[in-house]
Amino acid sequence: MVRVLEHRRELRPPPIPIATYRLQLTRQFDFDHAARLVPYLKALGISHVYSSPILKARSGSTHGYDVVDHNSINPELGGEDGLRRLSAALAAADLGLILDFVPNHMGVHYADNAWWLDVLEWGSKSPFADFFDIDWALLAHRQTDGVLIPILGSSYGEALENGEIELRYDPGEGSFSAWYFEHRLPISPTRYAEMIDRIVSEAGATDTPGGRGLTELARRYRGPRNPARQDAPALKAALAGIAEASDIIERGLAAYRPKARGHAAIVALDHLLDRQHYRIAHWRLSASDINYRRFFDINSLAGLRVEDIEAFNAIHGLVARLIADGHLQGLRLDHIDGLRDPQQYLQRLQRLINSVWRPKQPRERFYVIVEKILAQGERLPRFAGVAGTTGYEFLNDISRVLADGSGLATLDRTWQEVSADRRTFDDILIESKRRVLSDILSSEFTVLARLLDRISAGHYSTRDYTAARLSAALELFILHFPVYRTYITRSSPSQTDRGIIEAAIAKARAEWVGPDASIFDLLRDALTLGLVKPPRVGHSSARVRRFAFKVQQFTGPMMAKSLEDTAFYRYHRLLAFNEVGGRPDAEPLSVADFHARMAERVNTLAHGLSATATHDTKRGEDARIRILALSELADEWRETAATWRSLNAHLRGKRCPSRAHEYMLYQALLGAWPLAGIDASFVERMQTYALKAAREGKQETSWSNPDERYEAGLAAFAKKILDANHSARFRQAFEPFARRVALLGALKSLSQLVLKLTLPGAPDFYQGTEFWDLALVDPDNRRPVDFATRAAALPSIGEGTDWSGLAASWPDARIKLALTRGLLSLRQQRPPLFMNGSYRPLEVLGPHAGEVLAFAREDGRNAVIVAIGRLFARASEGGRRLPVGTDWNAALNVAGFSSLQNALTLERAVGPQLALSDLFKTIPIAVLQTA
Numbered sequence: 001m002v003r004v005l006e007h008r009r010e011l012r013p014p015p016i017p018i019a020t021y022r023l024q025l026t027r028q029f030d031f032d033h034a035a036r037l038v039p040y041l042k043a044l045g046i047s048h049v050y051s052s053p054i055l056k057a058r059s060g061s062t063h064g065y066d067v068v069d070h071n072s073i074n075p076e077l078g079g080e081d082g083l084r085r086l087s088a089a090l091a092a093a094d095l096g097l098i099l100d101f102v103p104n105h106m107g108v109h110y111a112d113n114a115w116w117l118d119v120l121e122w123g124s125k126s127p128f129a130d131f132f133d134i135d136w137a138l139l140a141h142r143q144t145d146g147v148l149i150p151i152l153g154s155s156y157g158e159a160l161e162n163g164e165i166e167l168r169y170d171p172g173e174g175s176f177s178a179w180y181f182e183h184r185l186p187i188s189p190t191r192y193a194e195m196i197d198r199i200v201s202e203a204g205a206t207d208t209p210g211g212r213g214l215t216e217l218a219r220r221y222r223g224p225r226n227p228a229r230q231d232a233p234a235l236k237a238a239l240a241g242i243a244e245a246s247d248i249i250e251r252g253l254a255a256y257r258p259k260a261r262g263h264a265a266i267v268a269l270d271h272l273l274d275r276q277h278y279r280i281a282h283w284r285l286s287a288s289d290i291n292y293r294r295f296f297d298i299n300s301l302a303g304l305r306v307e308d309i310e311a312f313n314a315i316h317g318l319v320a321r322l323i324a325d326g327h328l329q330g331l332r333l334d335h336i337d338g339l340r341d342p343q344q345y346l347q348r349l350q351r352l353i354n355s356v357w358r359p360k361q362p363r364e365r366f367y368v369i370v371e372k373i374l375a376q377g378e379r380l381p382r383f384a385g386v387a388g389t390t391g392y393e394f395l396n397d398i399s400r401v402l403a404d405g406s407g408l409a410t411l412d413r414t415w416q417e418v419s420a421d422r423r424t425f426d427d428i429l430i431e432s433k434r435r436v437l438s439d440i441l442s443s444e445f446t447v448l449a450r451l452l453d454r455i456s457a458g459h460y461s462t463r464d465y466t467a468a469r470l471s472a473a474l475e476l477f478i479l480h481f482p483v484y485r486t487y488i489t490r491s492s493p494s495q496t497d498r499g500i501i502e503a504a505i506a507k508a509r510a511e512w513v514g515p516d517a518s519i520f521d522l523l524r525d526a527l528t529l530g531l532v533k534p535p536r537v538g539h540s541s542a543r544v545r546r547f548a549f550k551v552q553q554f555t556g557p558m559m560a561k562s563l564e565d566t567a568f569y570r571y572h573r574l575l576a577f578n579e580v581g582g583r584p585d586a587e588p589l590s591v592a593d594f595h596a597r598m599a600e601r602v603n604t605l606a607h608g609l610s611a612t613a614t615h616d617t618k619r620g621e622d623a624r625i626r627i628l629a630l631s632e633l634a635d636e637w638r639e640t641a642a643t644w645r646s647l648n649a650h651l652r653g654k655r656c657p658s659r660a661h662e663y664m665l666y667q668a669l670l671g672a673w674p675l676a677g678i679d680a681s682f683v684e685r686m687q688t689y690a691l692k693a694a695r696e697g698k699q700e701t702s703w704s705n706p707d708e709r710y711e712a713g714l715a716a717f718a719k720k721i722l723d724a725n726h727s728a729r730f731r732q733a734f735e736p737f738a739r740r741v742a743l744l745g746a747l748k749s750l751s752q753l754v755l756k757l758t759l760p761g762a763p764d765f766y767q768g769t770e771f772w773d774l775a776l777v778d779p780d781n782r783r784p785v786d787f788a789t790r791a792a793a794l795p796s797i798g799e800g801t802d803w804s805g806l807a808a809s810w811p812d813a814r815i816k817l818a819l820t821r822g823l824l825s826l827r828q829q830r831p832p833l834f835m836n837g838s839y840r841p842l843e844v845l846g847p848h849a850g851e852v853l854a855f856a857r858e859d860g861r862n863a864v865i866v867a868i869g870r871l872f873a874r875a876s877e878g879g880r881r882l883p884v885g886t887d888w889n890a891a892l893n894v895a896g897f898s899s900l901q902n903a904l905t906l907e908r909a910v911g912p913q914l915a916l917s918d919l920f921k922t923i924p925i926a927v928l929q930t931a
Helices: 031-044 079-093 114-125 157-161 188-202 208-222 230-240 245-256 258-271 285-288 311-326 342-356 392-402 407-419 425-438 442-455 469-480 495-510 518-526 541-566 589-604 620-634 636-649 657-671 680-697 707-719 724-758 787-798 803-809 814-829 832-838
Strands: 020-023 049-053 054-059 067-073 098-101 106-108 146-150 167-172 175-180 182-188 278-282 298-302 328-333 365-368 609-611 763-765 839-841 852-859 860-869 891-893 899-902 913-915 927-931
Touching: 031 049, 031 079, 031 787, 031 814, 049 328, 049 342, 067 079, 067 106, 067 311, 079 098, 098 157, 098 311, 098 365, 114 146, 114 182, 146 182, 146 285, 157 258, 157 278, 167 245, 167 258, 175 188, 175 518, 182 285, 188 230, 188 245, 188 258, 188 518, 208 230, 208 245, 230 245, 245 258, 278 285, 285 442, 285 927, 311 342, 328 803, 342 365, 392 609, 392 620, 392 724, 407 620, 407 636, 425 442, 425 541, 425 589, 425 620, 442 469, 442 518, 469 495, 469 518, 469 541, 495 518, 518 541, 589 839, 620 636, 620 724, 620 839, 636 657, 636 724, 657 707, 680 707, 707 724, 724 814, 724 852, 724 860, 724 927, 763 814, 787 814, 803 814, 814 832, 814 927, 832 852, 832 860
Parallel strands: 020 049, 020 763, 049 098, 098 328, 146 278, 328 365, 609 763
Antiparallel strands: 054 067, 106 298, 167 175, 175 182, 839 852, 852 860, 860 927, 891 913, 899 927
16 A cells, blocks of 8 residues: 655646656656656656556566556555655646556466465455456366466476476465466465375375374365365464474475376376366467456456456555545546446546545546547547547547658559559458457457357347357458447447447348348347347346447457557558558548548547657657658659669578568668667667567468568568678668658658647657657667756757757757747647637648648637648758758738747748748748737
């Protein structure tokens, strides 16, 4: 338990963030490191630190999502004292703290989660059994309930025979556990009596005082249900209190150790383990036999049942106290789609917050955002108390509007020629879903198919549908399900959710080849709860609801694993679009459509985060924008990529890398290429990325079945093309094009930054991204950040910013830092305008109007006008500097606005039309404010 911290806030940051800054806390970057960073973040203009999870996680965790105790602060981050120091530093600077909170799952296995260990010891009778989402009856070949534990690196038989599963006694606890390396598996106390008899006999201690004491203890607790759980502490205490017990038990455990007693010990240990509330198994069985809900396909993260009120209270106790004491000003809820009923959860959470939080002003709401991935065109449901999402939909809208639509058709043709694959992305996605269903999430799908079969068999009108046909129909539905999930509750489904389900059912029915197409009526009615609504009677309400809710929990991980973690790594038209919440085959977003989306965002997600990079994005924000610049150079890129392939032909092995992987690698290189040149660490980073990308694609190799020969060849190719001794001609051809792309990327990155800071929403900065962010996918994007250099650079910019000088030295990234600070200062000066102001498109006139995006944010008479360059290939042709204003033949219509001042240069501007050649004379950005 965290004690009451020693200070309370007198001041408070604004209830809606002006800007958030995400920090990844680890053992190497803990609370004290974060506290030392507060003055820099304050000077930058940040209002809220947005931290990764801080509750006690697995030792050595690099992310904090593997929480093992929701009621303790992570000691590796500094524990209670460290949090107190960070909270004090934030309070002194009037900065808020938003916590990334994990309600969906916990870290399990190993030996550090007390709730999970109790479940293993007592099975479904554990008071924590209902905390975890376990299908007890589904463990095969068992007479009693149990949970599959897929932790073995070999078969169970081999691990047993090799003595890798070891029975141990803890004399301090008076308890027995089986251990598999670092994994602890408690032995049920109901088996202690039989164990003690065998141990005493093996130790030859029958006639010793200690042996007699052990034998008498075993006699008192002999029986299949003895002791009951409430009596177990007395048994363990008595066992620990017997003199000589530890020595006798240590000698007697030889009866369970194959190396000491051979086959007899193997049989004895197997007999004991077979009667526990778990089954130890090879890790590969998780693909088919696992019977607890996981976080995606990660065996060591078990799903929680926050719909259980006792579980909810146990999970949220510490967080409630931190809110009550004023140390949290917001929550970011991780993986909201994993919950059984997000709406119910959020209503319950809101009631909890309201019971402990003391608002500064009437109607002020505690800030809550959800990690929710919205598909294109999807809208966030009206969740209770939720301000918005973490911003993936914003990120993808920005990428699409900054893309050159005229180049995408060329990129389509180039990809088809390179890959020799003319399938649509939807075809590739369906194939990826089939792979995930048959392999990664097979266990979870099997649970759903069995539930559907029970529903069908439970009523005379549907019992003739066979299990195989029901499973096939459900599979087709899942293959065509277009979003991450629906949000059906006990009440009728919303019109949106019903439409999503019926559309997927229609596509599945169209592919059905069986004679009993009416099976889809059953499936539709089960998913929408129509089977248990009048006038339908007879089907089990509990089974139907359980099925419908579990399908909703399944479709999110299904989409994530098949789209983000498979199809994204198979389709490489333009890697900038292969981003969380996006579509690799996305169409460009017209300026008009973009304006419409932002106007809608004012009314729907005005207080959600506006993100351009997170810990989960597929690459850094500036690396992504660099690759996006290829849409402006499509014809040149087509020829250049072909040349590179030809120059590197002698470095390729037999079918390694594949044509698709080579094409992907060239794009990734352009995105991540260091402006100061490469070194050995960059080569290693690219090799790591190439390996991960290949395994995620699950074609030439995979995580579950790696092809060592292909992987070695891929790593060798990545190394050789970056070695001037092996590929001098390639390097000579690559570097000029890379510099051109880097310049275009920098220009588009500055536009992206301005949009993030001025469009509806709260701008979110991932750690370190105030400098150029050329990271690859995790773990590359979680490398340590050089905050000292950033903090030193901020005062060097000065008050009267020299934008021409910064533009001339753009590779050092100070121009991005200066723009960040300048516009954050503007947000600090006008919070009502940016938090609640309206959005209005502005007209751009002239031949180059299509290369510009302009709008106004208004709050009464206060207004900020923004104009940014959108496309830059023409204006920067042949140059290495930022383009000058004379390259822009267009004008901004500002009729109706008077007395405008450039917020960056402080120059005055007089309308009704402003020449962009004047506004963009230093950098292609203009932010004007009314006096």
